[in-house]
Amino acid sequence: MAEGEKLIPINIEDEMKSAYIDYSMSVIVSRALPDVRDGLKPVHRRVLFGMHELGVRSNSAHKKSARIVGEVLGKYHPHGDTSVYDSMVRMAQEWSLRYMLVDGQGNFGSIDGDSPAAMRYTEARMRKIADDMLADIEKDTVDHQLNFDDSLQEPTVLPTRVPNLLINGASGIAVGMATNMPPHNLSEVVDGTVAYIDNHDIEIDEIMTHIKAPDFPTGGIIYGYDGVKEAFHTGKGRVVMRAKATFEEVQGRDCIVVTEIPYQVNKADMIKKTADLVNEKKIEGIATIRDESDRNGMRIVYILRKDAIPNIVLNTLYKYTSLQASFSVNNIALVNGRPQLLNVKEMIHYFVEHRHEVVVRRTKFELKKAEDRAHILEGLIIASDNIDEVIAIIRASSNADAARESLMERFKLSEIQAKAIVDMRLRQLTGLEQDKLRSEYEEIIKTIADLKDILEKKERRMQIIKDELLEIKDKYGDLRRSEINFAGGDLSMEDMIPDEQVVITISHAGYIKRTSLSEYKTQNRGGVGQKASSTRNEDFLEHLFVGTNHQYMLFFTQNGKCYWMRVFEIPEGSRTSKGRAIQNLVNIESDDMVKAFICTQDLKDEEYVNNHYVIMATKKGMVKKTSLEQYSRPRQNGINAIGIREDDELLEAKLTTGSSQIFLGLKSGKAIRFEEGKTRPMGRNASGVRGVTLAHENDEVIGMVSVNDLEEEILVVSENGYGKRSSIEDYRITNRGGKGVKTISITEKTGGLVAIKNVSDSDDLMIINKSGIAIRMSVEDLRVMGRATQGVRLINIKGNDSIAAVAKVMKEEPQIDGENIVQEGAKEEDGTALDNNSPEITE
16 A cells, blocks of 8 residues: 555445445436426537537538537547437437437438447438527527536537427436437427416416327327326326228228338337238238338238138237337436426426526527626717817827827726727718717617516517517428327227128028128028038038127037127128138137027126126027026136036027026927916026927927017928918917917927028018028018918928028018029118128138
8 A cells, every 4th residue: 555545444344335325416417317397418418519510511522421420429528439329319210209309311220120230321410490409509598517527518408499309209218217308399388388388387288188189209199098198187098009901992902001110119010910910810900011111101012812701810810910009108307407296287387497498508508798888989979079189189199008098098988998989990980870879878778778678578588489489480380290089098999890791600500790781682582692601521500690799709518518709700701701710719618519609799887788688598408598697708718607407408598688488399289378477587506497309209498589579470391491480379388387288289390490580571581401502582472371380491402411400580671683582781680781891702
């Protein structure tokens, strides 16, 4: 140890604490957080000031970036050329800053994340808006501090006329805190600031009528307003952003075209990740992705598969890719050197306060300058009034100093005035110049009075701030780029899916699909029918149902379990496609089969679920009634719907209002009619009560109908294609559990009963054979007959074929189209209209 030195023992913990606090404060104040007044971090402020000092302004030629970086690095920011160049580059990127501050020439990177060219290749200069951020800096408007080596002065803040923090935002990670401020629209911010100047007690909600939401440089859609509201009120919030997408048809294929993406999303990365998800089958329905962006703008094209629904694919993209992103607002900025969380009103307040200080300091500076000039002019006017004596005194003096002394003594002048007289040129002795002196003096006296008035009256200073802001708005204001979807946050996926009617078919082997109802045509009775579905070997269509996209599907299986799904989640297929296995869509057990399904409205509507019931019937004649509320919270693995006894299975489930009449049809040709009220509501696990007594051990229930409208008729169909409709009144009401009455005369020719339906003249029938042939016919073609008759032939059965399923659809006025009757304006039972303009889907 050298002489005179000594060791001071310190606690390492205390040293670490104090050293780390010093470091963290240095990062917070001198690196990562913007100043609330000019919205700039030190590096950006130094870049702009360095360019200003170099003279690289908006009206001068571009200079090499390396020259600018060298200037800033050598004079103000000794932290590496990369940090300076990267900051300057960002200020020149139109996708990074809403209002660019630097005008770049050369390769400044791209939205795909490409790096900018090295600084030796690029050139830059300030933009006009940056000039306005430095306006009046030479008028002592802001404080200056010494630079890193105490050799130069640099501004601690810029005297900006532009509310930069609000219009460009900021982001930075300090130690123990971070900031993430969104950009806003300049015109809106100026309007909001002017409103605040007019009324300092303005509410934030009122400011929001001017500044509606953030406005991102890349445009897009702000989806939902709750996060925006929260951010404006508290300084923290989550703004959801969505890409702007449209649907187009390119070469006969549906396409999703994206023209704007969320802020700070890397386009190339997003496309690559989307392609990976498509390849991994996590996103279905996309055939190829093309990036067709060029100098005219962005254009990302997602070409869809033939069977894909654009709305569902777009929603899936929003869900799984960066086409939907969120911006977490965290408005932390330095207020008087301390980090503070700010709401929108506070940010405006501090900006206005800063502008007020700048105006005051600028006015004081101009006043002092004007007073100094007036003082000199007073001396010059005195001299011109006594010009002969002045000349005589100067000629008589031995040198300039002596002349000054003499003048000061003779005319009671100050040293500055005397010096100005001595330095006066001979031409100022002309009469014209003397008149100029007097008019200049008069003008400057008026200016001094005006400047003093400004310093005395706050309202005048505020008016100046307003006028300058409105001038900025005129120069740089533009329209919003980001659209606002106010309802967005409350919308769910189905809101983008048309609520059109669809035919849902389920095959015997459990393959399901939905098809637009408009794909099916009406034929006259006795026709051969259209191919409804290509099924697998020995498979046939067993269930057919008409519902709408937004309804909920409840699946009931033969083992008495219930599963839940939305109709639009069922894969769409053409009339001839096979569909998808239900096992792949719901977690159904391998030895189970879907036997019934119900379309319901919103299961979250308490009034709806409490006023509706599910009536179930089993093959062995058991019936059970349960409130729909019991099925309003299904789990992923299904729930028990009914306790099924041995040798029995669930056959049918219907949605009722509690006041229906129930018909059960038997294979043996009998039917029973009883009041639903005879069955009390039971819990989910109950097995139910006897609904009908079977005629013999081979007999079984083939269907159940619930009837509300007694003017309807009962339609029955036998397996060999015979059918008829009978009046409901033909069936007397009995107690449940009876043997029933004859509904159709069963013979070898007709075969056993396979279907029982309630119909009216306004219905169409859809009949499907086990071979997959479908026929659609009008119920009004069938005359009403007695219940004991054999009926008429509905469909020509070929060979060993037989009828698999019968369903009904409602129609209004049929329209003749060639030989077929095409159903127009069809309605579901709840009266929702059918959209006949749905696109043709070909496989």
